[in-house]
Amino acid sequence: MSLQAKSTEVIIENLGLSFGDTQVLKGIDLTIKAGEFFSFLGPSGSGKSTLLRAIAGFGPEPTGRILIGGQEVAKLPPWERNVGMVFQSYALWPHMTVAKNVAFGLEERKVARPEIDKRVKEALDLVDLADYAQRRPSQLSGGQQQRVALARTIIIEPRVLLLDEPLSNLDANLRVQMRRDILSLQKKLNLTTIFVTHDQEEANTTSARMAVLNNGILQQVGAPIELYDAPANRFVASFLGTANILEGETKTNGELTAFLTSGGLQIPLKQGTDHITTIAIRPQNISLHAPGGSPSEAEIRFKAIVEETEFLGSTLRYGVKAGGETMLVDHVHKPGDRVFAIAEQVDMAITPDHVTLLHG
Secondary structure: OOOOOOOOOEEEEEEEEEEOOEEEEEEEEEEEOOOOEEEEEOOOOOOHHHHHHHHHOOOOOOEEEEEEOOEEOOOOOHHHOOEEEEOOOOOOOOOOOHHHHHHHHHHHOOOOHHHHHHHHHHHHHHOOOHHHOOOOHHHOOHHHHHHHHHHHHHOOOOOEEEEEOOOOOOOHHHHHHHHHHHHHHHHHHOOEEEEEEOOHHHHHHHOOEEEEEEOOEEEEEEOHHHHHHOOOOHHHHHHOOOOEEEEEEEEEEOOEEEEEEOOOOEEEOOOOOOOOOEEEEOHHHOEEEOOOOOOOOOOEEEEEEEEEEEEOOOEEEEEEEEOOEEEEEEEEOOOOOOOOOOOOEEEEEEOHHHOEEEOO
16 A cells, blocks of 8 residues: 555644634644544634644634644745645535545646545555546445545545545434544544544544633543543533533531532532532433432432433433432433432442542
8 A cells, every 4th residue: 555644743822713703723732743633622602613723724714833843834825835624515526436536636736647546445445435436426335435535535645634524414323433434534544634623423423632612612631531621620520421400619627528509419529629619410320219218338329309300221310309309310221220210219329539529
């Protein structure tokens, strides 16, 4: 396989970008490692696609710096950056065959025909579309069109591969297969890849690291598990999965530190905790028990009443009221397990190790 990618570091320094009077990126500082699969994750309007397009060179010229392989590119046009971008719509030429679509970038670069033919074959082999070279895009499924767009991008041997929500037009099962295919291709080529998505599962399953954005501001960067288990602030805790967010204040009595919620629950915290006003507890880190049982040494129990239940397949989700707080509690569903009824009184158990302190 002669198609190759040189692992390239991407550095973004104090990047800002505005559309007219509206500032959509605000002081972004970020380093993406050479050969890394990195995701920008956030809700609609968070700035993630705008940041990706700024790296590609599309849109208004930003302030700050963008370095690709040590080269400052923020003021360069897209065709001088040698990055490859796959768009959400795939952007294939409908009148061209698959082979012609894939060859287009090399033809524009005046590459010799024998070299073009050789690299087109290699690119189509990589995405398992060699038998579809003479078909038109309209004769392909959505997943196959996606792979043509990938082949057309990697054939130019870009320094960085940029993927702007490339799976959003596919059905759920095909999305799962395509994200595996994209990750496998990225590993084969050792290609620095930046993936934009609003889907947490896509980001979690593909990314070595990811950046969570909101309102044009970088909220937190890290491995998916790190961000989920130790969110930096309320937004990250709420956006990554489900969390019970509780307001209140820290109370210290001698060596005992606890968080007193606004609803009246006193939840023990680990010693040495700074003063905080917000905590998060994941639903799966709370358990429910029949009243009267003996708590373990590490946990504290509260009297609660079940207000609602949701069966989610692998999980049974309860909504319970404890004191003045309404909490979500997830239990792994197993056949034969007891299911608590609406209005049933239960004990709700929490341990300090499962309480996340939020500082913003």
